[in-house]
Amino acid sequence: MTVPAPYDLLLDERGALCPMPIIALARASKQSPEATILLLADDPAAMSDVPAWCAMRSRVLVWTGIANDDQGQAFLVAPAPDNEP
């Protein structure tokens, strides 16, 4: 897995079923609003729910790819740029 940008936090939610990966992502985003987060998840709903949650909470889904060892998906989630509402 080559993540194309640096990240501050790694959340490995593989093995957790929906909505737990999104809850973990939301909690980490609340605790560290400025952090760029790499989320790993293998629940099939994450593929839809991570982008949908990002749109809902004005976060930016920078990149998605296959996680290490082909075990699930990786999502790189960043805060919205400062100059945006």
Next chain:
Amino acid sequence: MSSPPLAPGGYFDAASTLPMRPQARQALLAALDQGFADPHRRYHSARQARRLLDGARETVAGIIGARPDEVSFATSGTQAAQIAVMGLAKGRQRQGRRLLVSAVEHSCVLHAARAVADAMVETIRVDEFGAVHPGSVETQISAGNTAFVAVQSANHEVGTRQPIGAIASLLADRDIPLIVDAAQTLGRDDCPTGWSILTASAHKWGGPAGVGILAVRNTARWRSPLPDDPHEGGRIPGFAAIPNIVAAAVALEEAEAERQTESARLRSLTEGLRSVLPARIPDAVVLGHPTDRLPHIVTLSMAYVAGEALLEDLDREGFAVSSGSSCVADALTPSHVLVAMGALTHGNLRISLPPGAAQSDVDRFAAVLPGIVARVRESLGAGDL
């Protein structure tokens, strides 16, 4: 004046099925006695059965805008959809091998298309409301080799209507047939026009289970995908269930008459839910088109909520609703409709009101749901997010 409630108060899963309408039940009982005989025979009771079957066919044909000989009665909406898809792919074998189906079709249409041998199934994308754009259809058919296009009249999970008229007219210009699954529309909303094949299911409008509608235009190049059989114009195999068919036609007539006033009432109830629920529940998104939609369906997704827990708590409060979330599905995958729309798939609820749904039950639902959602979030440790 609203009609008497058809279903128990709190039964908000009308898009799945309805109980049988009282008039349909009476018609069914009468037809068990009067319509038992083989309608193909030449004696008194056979002619009586034939008259009942013909009458039901004329009723349905009149409502959907077809000729009676274009209408066949299937044993379910699923069977009708399967025979529509497989038969049109067969009849159009030489014209095209691409089967274009909207990404939000009912799974029975998608599975039927995938079951056609030596054909390519391509999905037509939808927007965030779940609507197909005629421009997307136009782009996809420009590559040629198209056997047919299949687009539902309205979506079963979010209630969004599809632009069937516009799609039908651009397909007609190119002589490409259109299959319309109208299961959610018949008896609840205006029947679409311009289709080559239309399918529907009687238990959705308060008829009995076990009756589907397969209407095939005489001009459509449809060939039966099944072994030869003389019943139902050679389209549906086996002895027709005349009493059920009679009851289905009576129920459809009643549904059509009732919806003239009931649709507006249900639309205002669902309109209320669409504004009240997201105002009372944080991080809730209402799905589906805000205006171009069926009158009786409201769907929403709520972040940090497990659909399964939600359904259990609502059931305890006396409410029957459904969910497209993966934790509720047999296959543990989220609904393909929600995925195609790019919607949040967890914490999903579909509220579909039966005819006669009481304002007081809808109000009680809107009053209890926020507390249930808060409790489920709390139990998942997400109460403060």
